[in-house]
Amino acid sequence: RFVLKEDVASNTALKSSAQRSIRSKLLEQMPVLSQPINNLNQTSDGPTDPTGGDENQLSLIESIWPKKETLYLLKCREHISILVCKGLPLFFQRFDEAYFPTLRLVHQYPTLLPQVQVDRGAIKFVLSGANIMCPGLTSPGASLPDQLATNTPVSVLAEGKQHACAIGFTQMSSIDMRKINKGIGVDNIHYLGDDLWAIESI
Structure with a gap:
């Protein structure tokens, strides 16, 4: 992180x-x-x-x-x-x-990276720097592309919000996220409000 x-x-x-x-x-x-x-x-x-x-x-x-x-x-x-x-x-x-x-x-x-979306319940955890669990990416309020491979960099959107709230990479493929539906789906490495976000210019 x-x-x-x-x-x-x-x-x-x-x-x-x-x-x-x-x-x-x-x-x-x-x-x-x-x-x-x-x-x-x-x-x-x-x-x-x-x-x-x-x-x-x-x-x-x-x-x-x-x-x-x-x-x-x-x-x-x-x-x-x-x-x-x-x-x-x-x-x-x-x-x-x-x-x-x-x-x-x-x-x-916004098109720089593939996009995933977490449900409303996961937002506060993402913004605290927590990794994103599979259920937060597979619930009705979430969105997950079909063909994501393991270790793919992604931007993380939140249900009801326009802009990405985090950047991370997948810990497993989107197929496995849906199939297993537990454990970490996306490793959260940069999120709104962290120290990197606070740097507007250097």
């Missing part, structure tokens, strides 16, 4: 080679980052472009992290690293695991 203390170890501007490597990893882990930004900003009421839009328009990753902007690596205790661009925390990583977008970034771009 992410806990940021005041004793940040370092804040380093990354070399071009390191930035290219990280950009490649982000695109591999989140293919939606390569999509044209305009296509992702359509609302359910707005028009869609059947041609896929202008091929010259910015991709999502270029909008979030322009190629000419330097990326900074903020290393914190508990083996947490945060990728920062223009003073904004964008992605974080635990040890050498996958990168996760921050909640603030997911609020801007």
Whole structure:
């Protein structure tokens, strides 16, 4: 679980080679980052472009992290690293695991990660940092995609709420969550009100 203390170890501007490597990893882990930004900003009421839009328009990753902007690596205790661009925390990583977008970034771009939804009864537990149990994801007020694999990064929505309230990764597949329906379904690693959420700029 992410806990940021005041004793940040370092804040380093990354070399071009390191930035290219990280950009490649982000695109591999989140293919939606390569999509044209305009296509992702359509609302359910707005028009869609059947041609896929202008091929010259910015991709999502270029909008979030322009190629000419330097990326900074903020290393914190508990083996947490945060990728920062223009003073904004964008992605974080635990040890050498996958990168996760921050909640603030997911609020801007909700399609960055697959979405699960917890029922109303689970909300207070999620916002206290608790992991999400399978029954909170399989009840009538919840929502769970069919094809989630184990260790998939997900954003966690709450019944009746518009924006994600947490970021985590699945502890088992969605098939097993429904079948077993007990134990931890999603490991909660970043949630509304935690120390990472409190950082608006660095």
